[in-house]
Amino acid sequence: MAEPLLSVRGLRKRFGGLVATDGVDLDVAEGETLAVIGPNGAGKTTLIAQLSGDLAPDAGTIRFAGEDVTALPAPERSGRGFARSFQVTSIFREFSALDNVALAVQAHAGHSFRFWRRAREERALREPARAVLAQVGLAARADVEAGALAHGEQRQLEIAMALATRPRLLLLDEPVAGMGIDESQRMVALLRTLRGRHTIVLVEHDMDVVFALADRISVMVYGRVIATGAPEAIRGNAEVRRAYLGEEVRA
Amino acid sequence: MRTPRTLALAVGFVALALVPVVAAALNQPFYLDLVRRIMIFAIAAVSLDLILGFGGMVSFGHAAYLGVGAYAVAIPAFYGVHSGFVQWPLAVGLSALVALVIGTLSLRTSGVYFIMITLAFAQMLYYLGISINAWGADDGMRLARRSQFGGAVDLGNPYVFYYVVFGLLVLLLWLGHRLIHARFGMVIRAARSNEPRLRAVGFATFRYKLAAFVLAGAACGLAGALLTNQTEYLTPSYMHWTRSGDIMVMVILGGMGTLFGPVLGAIVFLLLEDVLAAWTVHWQVVLGPLLVLIVLYARRGLWGLLAGRG
Ligand SMILES: Nc1ncnc2c1ncn2[C@@H]1O[C@H](COP(=O)(O)OP(=O)(O)OP(=O)(O)O)[C@@H](O)[C@H]1O
Numbered sequence: 001m002a003e004p005l006l007s008v009r010g011l012r013k014r015f016g017g018l019v020a021t022d023g024v025d026l027d028v029a030e031g032e033t034l035a036v037i038g039p040n041g042a043g044k045t046t047l048i049a050q051l052s053g054d055l056a057p058d059a060g061t062i063r064f065a066g067e068d069v070t071a072l073p074a075p076e077r078s079g080r081g082f083a084r085s086f087q088v089t090s091i092f093r094e095f096s097a098l099d100n101v102a103l104a105v106q107a108h109a110g111h112s113f114r115f116w117r118r119a120r121e122e123r124a125l126r127e128p129a130r131a132v133l134a135q136v137g138l139a140a141r142a143d144v145e146a147g148a149l150a151h152g153e154q155r156q157l158e159i160a161m162a163l164a165t166r167p168r169l170l171l172l173d174e175p176v177a178g179m180g181i182d183e184s185q186r187m188v189a190l191l192r193t194l195r196g197r198h199t200i201v202l203v204e205h206d207m208d209v210v211f212a213l214a215d216r217i218s219v220m221v222y223g224r225v226i227a228t229g230a231p232e233a234i235r236g237n238a239e240v241r242r243a244y245l246g247e248e249v250r251a
Numbered sequence: 252m253r254t255p256r257t258l259a260l261a262v263g264f265v266a267l268a269l270v271p272v273v274a275a276a277l278n279q280p281f282y283l284d285l286v287r288r289i290m291i292f293a294i295a296a297v298s299l300d301l302i303l304g305f306g307g308m309v310s311f312g313h314a315a316y317l318g319v320g321a322y323a324v325a326i327p328a329f330y331g332v333h334s335g336f337v338q339w340p341l342a343v344g345l346s347a348l349v350a351l352v353i354g355t356l357s358l359r360t361s362g363v364y365f366i367m368i369t370l371a372f373a374q375m376l377y378y379l380g381i382s383i384n385a386w387g388a389d390d391g392m393r394l395a396r397r398s399q400f401g402g403a404v405d406l407g408n409p410y411v412f413y414y415v416v417f418g419l420l421v422l423l424l425w426l427g428h429r430l431i432h433a434r435f436g437m438v439i440r441a442a443r444s445n446e447p448r449l450r451a452v453g454f455a456t457f458r459y460k461l462a463a464f465v466l467a468g469a470a471c472g473l474a475g476a477l478l479t480n481q482t483e484y485l486t487p488s489y490m491h492w493t494r495s496g497d498i499m500v501m502v503i504l505g506g507m508g509t510l511f512g513p514v515l516g517a518i519v520f521l522l523l524e525d526v527l528a529a530w531t532v533h534w535q536v537v538l539g540p541l542l543v544l545i546v547l548y549a550r551r552g553l554w555g556l557l558a559g560r561g
């Protein structure tokens with residue numbers, strides 16, 4: 001079997017007395033979509049933050065494409081193909097939607113110690129950014145200030161910024177959180193188009209979304225992964241049902 | 252939206268360019284001196300705006316570079332080196348170097364810590380200044396001659412000196428305008444908006460912020476070189492924290508992140524000081540409430556009120 005694209009071993013993170021990540025092992029194959037589910041406070045966001053490099057683990061290793069990236073900070077992981085979205089929408093609010101995405105393109109288009117030419121006139125930045133905006137369905141909103149976009153559109157913009165970095169691995173932290181039914185369906189349709197093209201780690205509470213997208217599911221409780229398996233297996237796993245799914249699954 | 256801004260800019264530049272003519276006509280050389288001083292502080296304020304307004308780095312020690320620039324003129328002069336070709340590059344280079352050191356150490360922190368550390372470094376330089384007896388200690392020292400530029404430019408001529416300062420201010424604004432719209436400017440403005448996001452899309456933000464910090468320090472060092480030439484005197488009080496506060500007030504008053512606003516801020520601040528200080532030493536009693544009103548009701552300062560949100 002080929003080595004997984006992402007391989008996590010013994011990951012551990014404490015906040016004072018609280019063990020938020022308690023010896024997590026994960027393998028994600030190239031092209032696979034792994035959903036991470038678990039109750040509030042289980043440590044899902046903390047896990048994503050360690051994968052993206054925003055948070056340094058206390059112990060454990062993260063290997064990506066055969067290399068140990070545990071010590072790399074977030075920008076360097078981005079350079080290697082990591083991209084993340086945030087549970088709480090994180091965008092450049094005072095900039096236009098197009099600017100937001102163009103910045104993500106710029107980060108991967110050589111250095112930015114350029115002091116003269118207007119960035120907004122650089123076609124090499126604007127055109128790929130427009131293409132990605134169109135891909136997520138925001139073409140018509142390119143010139144709107146990001147802070148003025150509807151909540152659902154801001155979530156789409158987050159995905160666009162992640163995609164604009166041409167990632168190999170997408171780390172998505174509750175991409176449909178807080179969305180209405182229509183918005184959420186549009187987001188699922190978008191994520192469906194990304195399946196297989198990118199390797200995805202998807203944190204999500206909405207079970208319909210999880211079962212619609214995941215190849216495999218990992219269940220986290222109190223910082224531990226208590227089960228990993230195919231969606232049907234997880235659905236039927238008694239321990240998982242007791243610990244987490246309970247009445248949420250109307251299987 | 253664009254017209255009032257362009258108009259305000261045009262009026263401002265023409266007015267500044269005509270000050271010497273008016274001063275000569277009215278036979279009031281004092282005005283020349285006052286406006287030149289204002290423009291020197293405008294250079295300092297614009298340089299601070301680059302990091303404070305655009306980059307979101309609340310440096311409370313910007314006067315340090317004013318001081319370094321001033322010393323870089325006065326010390327060579329003290330030892331008989333009067334050439335501006337030596338003094339001015341030295342002022343810019345040394346300030347950049349000092350900013351590099353301070354920035355490297357302080358940009359690892361943020362928020363209140365950053366404010367405190369930049370303040371502490373500036374005060375450290377201030378105390379260094381007042382403790383070196385050879386260079387005047389807290390009395391400072393007189394500048395025997397203004398910087399010499401061969402026969403070409405004679406700063407002893409108040410009109411020539413005026414247009415040199417005016418030219419440098421315009422140059423700085425022009426370069427600044429290019430910079431903030433170029434890739435570099437997009438990065439530092441985005442860092443102010445949301446730094447974790449910027450790192451997540453792949454920017455190692457530290458080096459860009461540090462570069463902005465150094466550029467701002469270098470430009471302020473030039474203002475310091477101009478200031479000693481203006482007063483023909485060096486004093487460590489150029490580096491005192493209250494001076495850093497003054498420059499910051501100019502930026503906030505004029506409008507953070509507006510580039511041109513800090514020029515307006517310097518004009519209003521120093522004119523108020525000039526007019527009101529004649530009546531009362533407590534002139535800042537008037538400034539305080541004005542500043543509060545601006546902060547509460549005009550997010551983009553006086554420039555925002557005058558020129559729209561461009
Ligand atoms: N920076 C921090 N400092 C201290 N405790 C933290 C920090 N970040 C997270 N925690 C704690 O760690 C635990 C895991 O938090 P985390 O945000 O990872 O959970 P989650 O699974 O993402 O929850 P949710 O489903 O609500 O998003 C929680 O108890 C949380 O309070």
Ligand SMILES: [Mg+2]
Nearest residue numbers: 044045046087
């Ligand atoms: Mg979370």
